[in-house]
Amino acid sequence: MLRNYLLVALRNLYRNKLYSAIGVIGLSLGVTCCLLSFLYIRHELSFDRFHANGDNIYRLIQTESESHSSSAGSSSTSPMLREAVKTGISSVTQATLVTGSEHVVSRGAKSFTESVLSVDNDFLQMFSFELRGGDPATALLDPSSVVVTEDIAQKYFGSGDPIGETVTILLGETNVDLIVSAIIEAAPVTSSIQYDCLISASLLKHTIPEEVTQSWTNVLVSTYVQIPPGTDIGSLERAMSSHITGLASKDHPDLQLSFSLQPLADIHLEPRYEGESISSTDPIYHIVLSAIALAILTIASINFVTLSVGRSSTRTREVGLRKVLGARRGQLMKQFWGEPLLLCVAAGILGVALTEGFLPTFSELAQRQLSLDLFTDWTILPTLLAVVLITAFLAGIYPAALLSRLAPTDAMRGTAAFGGRRRIIQTLVVSQFALSVFLILSTLVISSQLDFVRSRPLGYDKDYVVSVTTNTEGEEAADLVARFRNELAGQPGIVDISGYSYPFGQSWLYVRIPDEGGTTVLIGEDVTGPAFSIAGDTAVYFYLNWIDPYYIPTMGIKMVAGRNFSPDYSSDQNGAILINETAARHLGLDNPVGQKLPKGFSDATIVGVVEDFHYYPLHRKIDPLVFHMPRHDNLSSLFEIAVRVRSDDVPATLARIENAWDRTSNGKPFAYEFVDETVDQQYADERRWREIVRNASALSILITCLGLFGLTSLAAAKRTREIGIRKVLGATESNIVRLVSKEFIVLAAIGIAVASPIGYLSLSRWLDRFAYHPSLGWETIALAGSVSLAIALTSVSVQALKAARANPVDSIKYE
Template identity: 30%
Template sequence: MFKNYFKIALRNLSKSKLHTGINLIGLTLGLGVSILIFFFVQFESSFDNFHEDGERIFRVERHEKGEEEMFSGFSTPIITAPTFAAEFPQVTHTTRMIGSSAQAYLDEATTQTQKFLTVSPDFLEIFSFKLLQGTKEQALQDKFGVVITEETAKRYFGDANPMGKSIRIQMGDDYQEYQVTGLLEDLPANSSIKFEMLVNDQNLDFSVDKRNQESWYNVYGDTYVKLNEAQSKATVEAGVEPMMKKVLGEDYKEGEYLFTLQPIAEMHLTDNPDSGMVESTRPTLLWILAGIAFLILLIACINFTTMAIGRSTTRAKEVGVRKTMGADFGQLVIQFLTEAFLITIAALVLGVVLAEVLLPTFNELFDKKLDLVYGPSQILILFGLVLTITALAGAYPAFFMSSLRPIRVLKGNLSIRFGKQGLRKGLVAFQFFISFMLIASTLIMVHQMNAIREYDLGFDQEMIVVVDVPDVPGTSFKKSIKEGFAQAEIYRQALVGRSEVISAGISIATYGDDSFWDGGFPTPEDKQFNFRLNFVGGDYVKTLGLEIVQGRDLNAQSGSDSSAVLINETFAKAMGWADATAELLPSKKIDNHEIVGVVKDFNHNSLYKEIEPVILAKNPDVVFSGINTLMIHSATNPKVLVKGAGTDFDAFRALLESEWERVFPMEAFSFNFLDETVQKQYVADERLGKMVFLAACIAILIAAMGLFAMAALSIAGRTKEIGIRKVLGASSWSISWMFNKEFLIITIAGVVVALPLSLYFMQGWLEQFAVKDWPSWVNFLLLAIGGIVFTISVISAQSYRATQMNPVETLKDE
């Protein structure tokens, strides 16, 4: 019986090659893109699920009360891990996780910057990273032992067994020998925690003094705990406030400084811009992409449904004959669903091929390493897609066609315009609505991102190269910064005065990457004032083209202006100062200092955030003496900002590299462009815009094929009417307008509904930007006109062909 269903379905599909082809192409495009998106959503949702005791692993989140609100973050004091272990019997394991980097010898003559995580010995007991050699209990016990991944081992030792071999890493003032005590399999692609090397947290002695290691007000990296059972989370959180009272005594104010536990299953998918040291994805992105996939599939399914209804005239007699011969309602439903199933299966095979072809482009677009592995979860997704599409595309035609009465259809009373014209028009209008909504959304996103790119950030970013100066390890921030600046000044002096260089400055932080440090001090009124902080040197202001609106610039000479600071306009406004150069920073403790100038506001951060008060200082002693909070967002090693002259970048780079080799002969040279750093912050939204644009193009293509097929069906069903009208003297133009009018109403209805809805939905996306810009109404008008012209072009081409037919040919079979 089922064999017969398949035979008849294949025969019917092969008879209508045009409509079968359009359905197949539409579903293939929809499935190809949807498979990629749904697999991507499934991959992103699977992050960190490979940890065996994942439900018992938590990341510690810090909550600290500011002047008016609570601030949260995942950077925690170093002392957090041992304190939790000592105070809560429910905590079975704890680990710190602090990201660092240092110079390491790749071979006898070459060094490179090696990134690593400083962790506690329990790290491998908490997380289920696969250890190929070594033991979890012993791998991280030794202060001078390191655990490395396979990829890192290959970089240092080639194909040789790395166990027991040594790597020389600069810790403190000297290079130390670290022995490989564990080899890890390369990390799973769905791990939020990324690293190349693990070192024991006893090495913090090289970079953090004992006072800061025991301070509750200085934060470094993340803290993780593993509980005896998941339900203990509430008990531990309830005990945090008593713990803080115990460790801080009279300094603790209830509710102003505490910790909560975040399940690791919630780490990766978060809208929180502060995701700590883990890789994260916004869940809204997944919802948007899943919505796009669903809309594209829906358009393809609508094509199938509308064409099935449009072909009712030709299929109705078939239904009538089969019912007369004894076929019942259920058998006919199965027959029509079989046709939908066969097209869907064929489209699925082609869609998988298309997804594999598009995979490299997709991975490049979203900077992912997605691999289309067809495991149980993926097979379930594909099976679900087949059933869903078969139901969406085939259910209505199957039930509608199977319910036709034989006596009516065999008498020839059925017309293409019978009973379901409104539904058919509605479905086509819905296709246009989805297409125009995606196009309008793309227009808004492209316009906004162009506005971001062209926005005046208040500083110059063209032809500025950022060169990282080597770290100067030490347990004192101030000492590391000062010695790092001294090294950077030697390199800067080697560049200034050269014809290839306009100017050069020194900075701890760069721009647009949230690298300005957070600081705060108590005012005489016992209020907390928070600001952003950067330590600078050389011709910093000149190099970046910052504008001094009051006072003067900092002296470029090393050692001068050691008590001077610059502030921005927002800082002066927050303090209510008319002449900031006559004022002092209103901290209770800041040592002798002088505000020598005010710079015009510039966007030190991304355009997602408002401009904040900023202090620029040459000497860290001035600021550190009076602040009570400090959050470090970047490495303590300075960067030399070099503005090049002319357009000969090869000569410019050759100069930078040659002087580097002279000043730092043992260190690897690396640089990046400031404008690229600035643009990186918008990569996620740029990618989303490209994805929406791609979806809009596919939606338009599928909708265009549907419109073409529907116009062909509509005209085919009215060829006799066209012939009669021509015999009676109707012009080709009037006949063409008759068909255009019908579809233009549908197009205009789709545009009218789509434009305001796209504005409504995109408002939420635009709200994330501190700087936002809507497209002009002219853009939307042109979009609407473009849609109307597109419809007229497709329908006119079809109707013109019909009007050229000889009326004798269309009327003679009557």
């Protein structure tokens, strides 16, 4: 019996090759999208789950408030926090601070910039990063120790044993010799913590002044703790907040500190705190990708179901004959479920093959290392089977249930009623078009926002500016900038040269100024929004950068009042500041030049006002900004050099810059990037998702067109005799095309009407993520609808025109 069912199913599928091919192709594309989405989301969910103690490791999130203001939660904390919770909170079994940056590592003639993390000795016992040599309990006990990855060991020591050997790391202005105590595996790509070298946190004294590290209000590091399983998190957070506030009150009586525990596995999955460098992903994109994959699979499944339902009425005589010959209802239902199941299995196999083919391209687009292995990964096959079985069930249930209950006499006469079939097909086609229109509209809106970002004036000139990292600080950085400037001055292709502290695309320091009576608090790295209110009082955040007198002209920033810093005014070094227009408005100063900022901020005088410019991405509004001359300490040194070059022959100019660097930097690595590329990188997520949505839209259009083509062909086939008679009676080709296509065009228009308000509301919310964006007008929705309608009309008309041009004699002979 099973063999007979299989043969009949294969015969029917072969007889209807067009509809079978449309169903398999569309469904396989849907399966491919679902598998790619599944692989991406599973990869994101796997971050930091390889640690043996991962369920018991938390990162501390700090919130601070005073009598007049409050800050949002920050993943950056005081360097004093680790010792305080380790010794003062009994539930904390281990704790480590983590902070990192790029440092020059050298051995002999080899010198490179590497990622160096400063951590406590507990780090290697808390986290499951495997050591290839050395003891995790003692590897970092000695402050003169360094733990390096295998790649770093190979780079500096070749094939020899590096343990016990010495490397030199430039920390601040000091070259520190460190002894390799252990070799550690490279952090997996699914780790939120990445490193090349690990050094003892006690060496922070070389890069951060002691008075800065010994303050509860200077938040410079991340703090991780490990607690026993089953600990009451709420009670621990309250105990920790009370204990630390008590310690901080000695120096800051009005300061209230509260702490929350962020699970290690949640760090990558929650929106990144401003100012932190740890990799994270916005959870909304998981939802978006899942929705896109499900939308495409739904469109493909609708095609499959509508064609299956549409063809059901052509098989009534077959059902009647089988019933006369003794077939039971259950047997008929198995047969009508078997055919879509065969097609779904074929689509699943083809979908896996397409996934393998598209995976490298998708991995590059998503910037993830994704892989597909059906035989070793037990999660993929069940997912694929679920998609196949559910689709086969939905495609077969209505025809199977309807046809199997027909009376044999009605079925043999062909008089069976299918009143609900048409409504089902209409509903499915409308849903399909609504989904396609939404994806097309999403593509238009995301592209419009990216075009807006590219074309909006930023208030400075980002093009043809090379930013070179000094890899040093303090007086040495100032001397290096001066030597470099003198070496490059007057060379071909060089326009301007300047030194500055913090580049675009990186967090700038800021101070929080309460609006009445409070004290100014130096926060450190940017971890909050521009302002917060408590009981009607507002604290404003003023962002800081330290620049030399050449920065303003080099970056093309306009002065709107007063003057720029000048080397001719010795008082500018410590007694002058520049502010932007937004800062002047927040301060309520109509004529800010000659004025001073609120008490506690600075004794410096405002000598000039610069035009507002976007030093942060367009996701956020322009905040108050203060420029200082460099103080040559660890926070305000000239960490970067901006070199504006001419647009002609950039490679040759870049070579001259590198040669000048080699002659003036005392062997430091030449690390540079173009400012325009750094700025563009701030919108990498949006560009990536535009490509994903654009490809999804193209797929949805393709699948929808295939479905409409199949349904139009089916509708024309059912009305072959009617079309022939109408042509004999004088109907033109346009009349026939209108007859066949009218219903589908109306359904497409209804789909557009359904999708438009939903798309408008959801995409308006997405645009609100940007402080600056174009308005979403009805013309954009009309364009998406027009594109969809034109595609539908083209797809339907092709098949309708074929039916209209058929010989009426052959049409009348039909059936």
